Amino acid sequence: MRKLIVALLICLLAGTAAACTKPAPGPEELKQRATAAVEKLAAGDYAAVVSEFDNTMKKVLPAEQLAAVWEQTVARAGAFQTVADAAYEEIAPNQQVKVNCDFAAADYYFRFVYDRAGRIAGLWIEAVPSLPDVAPEAFREIEVSVGSEPWLLPGTLTLPQGDGPFPAVVLVHGSGPNDRDETIGPNKPFRDLAWGLAEQGVATLRYDKRTKVYAEKVAGDKNLTVREESIDDAVQAVELLQSRPEIDGKRIFVLGHSLGGMLIPRIGVASEVPSGFIVMAGLTRHLEDVMVEQYNYLFALDGTVTSEETKTLQQLGAEVQKIKAMYESGEVPAGNILGAPAAYWFDLRDYDPPAVAAGLGKPLLILQGERDYQVTMVDFHNWEAALGAKPDAEFKSYPSLNHLFMAGEGAPNPDEYMVAGNVPKYVITDIAAWVKGRQQ
Numbered sequence: 001m002r003k004l005i006v007a008l009l010i011c012l013l014a015g016t017a018a019a020c021t022k023p024a025p026g027p028e029e030l031k032q033r034a035t036a037a038v039e040k041l042a043a044g045d046y047a048a049v050v051s052e053f054d055n056t057m058k059k060v061l062p063a064e065q066l067a068a069v070w071e072q073t074v075a076r077a078g079a080f081q082t083v084a085d086a087a088y089e090e091i092a093p094n095q096q097v098k099v100n101c102d103f104a105a106a107d108y109y110f111r112f113v114y115d116r117a118g119r120i121a122g123l124w125i126e127a128v129p130s131l132p133d134v135a136p137e138a139f140r141e142i143e144v145s146v147g148s149e150p151w152l153l154p155g156t157l158t159l160p161q162g163d164g165p166f167p168a169v170v171l172v173h174g175s176g177p178n179d180r181d182e183t184i185g186p187n188k189p190f191r192d193l194a195w196g197l198a199e200q201g202v203a204t205l206r207y208d209k210r211t212k213v214y215a216e217k218v219a220g221d222k223n224l225t226v227r228e229e230s231i232d233d234a235v236q237a238v239e240l241l242q243s244r245p246e247i248d249g250k251r252i253f254v255l256g257h258s259l260g261g262m263l264i265p266r267i268g269v270a271s272e273v274p275s276g277f278i279v280m281a282g283l284t285r286h287l288e289d290v291m292v293e294q295y296n297y298l299f300a301l302d303g304t305v306t307s308e309e310t311k312t313l314q315q316l317g318a319e320v321q322k323i324k325a326m327y328e329s330g331e332v333p334a335g336n337i338l339g340a341p342a343a344y345w346f347d348l349r350d351y352d353p354p355a356v357a358a359g360l361g362k363p364l365l366i367l368q369g370e371r372d373y374q375v376t377m378v379d380f381h382n383w384e385a386a387l388g389a390k391p392d393a394e395f396k397s398y399p400s401l402n403h404l405f406m407a408g409e410g411a412p413n414p415d416e417y418m419v420a421g422n423v424p425k426y427v428i429t430d431i432a433a434w435v436k437g438r439q440q
Contacts, residue, residue, distance in 0.1 A: 026276065030095055031086040031097050076102025077419075078105035081100055082101070094113050108127050110122070111126070122285075131422075137161065147232075153233060156401070158203060160202070165246060165248040167435050169278070170304045172260030185420075189404050191206075192422050196423065225343055230259065249273075268357070269363060276434075283353070285379065285382070291338065358386050363438055372412065
């Protein structure tokens with residue numbers, strides 16, 4: 001579900017001053033109001049809910065747009081069933097009520113922010129995260145720091161119960177400013193992997209990505225490459241695991257998802273420590289070309305490519321041509337291209353992930369969801385073609401899984417990522433069995 005982030009309106013305008021002097025509604029009254037607002041939405045009385053908005057909200061989310069948001073929620077979550085509960089929280093200078101709702105196919109929560117006059121000043125609608133089917137007593141977690149200044153990263157070491165030493169896996173994120181759980185909407189695939197692997201006797205280390213923790217600093221780096229974005233931190237995560245007494249230093253593995261999967265061979269070149277590598281939806285082709293492929297796919301999903309979408313594709317094509325021209329001429333254009341500096345694209349120009357992987361001399365497990373529209377079966381087959389003759393390379397694809405390695409049906413689309421799910425236990429079991437089967 002699209003998250004609606006609405007600025008909170010503080011009572012500073014003359015027209016609202018009188019309202020601000022009234023006693024603020026109490027927690028019980030606000031819980032009742034928020035519950036009633038959800039029930040009004042379910043009944044289609046959008047105007048009644050909008051009448052409770054402050055002036056900013058009325059402009060940002062009028063009744064017709066609120067109706068569209070509700071309809072999108074129902075399309076994803078199924079028919080509304082009931083309000084499960086409502087919880088109050090004070091967030092000075094405002095108050096918040098979180099209403100948990102049961103729908104036919106999923107649970108969502110509606111978070112209402114109320115100003116001191118009792119008007120709705122903010123509204124978020126999100127799927128309730130789904131916890132993996134793992135017993136809490138099966139693992140323990142320790143907060144750690146990965147790397148060193150000026151790029152120190154907060155992380156979590158997830159350990160099976162017992163003394164160890166345990167085999168361990170470093171989890172390397174996909175593109176974008178990911179947190180340690182690789183959170184997308186209500187889904188947390190890296191948390192699922194960490195908890196599930198711990199249940200099966202394998203430790204993991206996950207950490208917030210550098211581009212999340214130091215977003216502003218990284219954005220100003222004109223020399224940024226994937227080494228600074230991902231590789232260096234993955235290598236230091238491996239070194240941290242080596243230093244932990246709970247970890248078997250001879251059985252450390254690195255798992256990369258999406259961009260992280262694409263970079264696994266580079267990580268293997270940068271560190272001799274890992275005993276093997278796991279690629280989940282690892283891209284094998286040039287990023288810029290796949291971006292064009294993805295946009296074409298998404299715009300064609302509804303059967304019609306609008307004039308605005310055509311314009312976007314043309315703009316994207318022009319940016320890709322800048323990259324290709326830069327490759328040919330070696331001339332560095334001013335400014336970023338597709339959100340990254342020229343150094344980033346030059347660094348990837350001649351990179352062939354499967355070819356580099358073939359020279360690592362380490363065991364590899366390649367995993368792929370067959371319903372993945374971002375990294376497709378084309379890439380999986382590229383890994384197979386380059387590594388299929390190697391006795392220490394294994395390949396598995398899963399028919400119903402998407403890019404997050406979560407199950408779905410029909411044509412894959414980004415709306416799936418907003419539906420709460422989990423990485424299936426059979427995927428985690430495949431990874432755990434492979435890791436535990438590698439002896440050094």
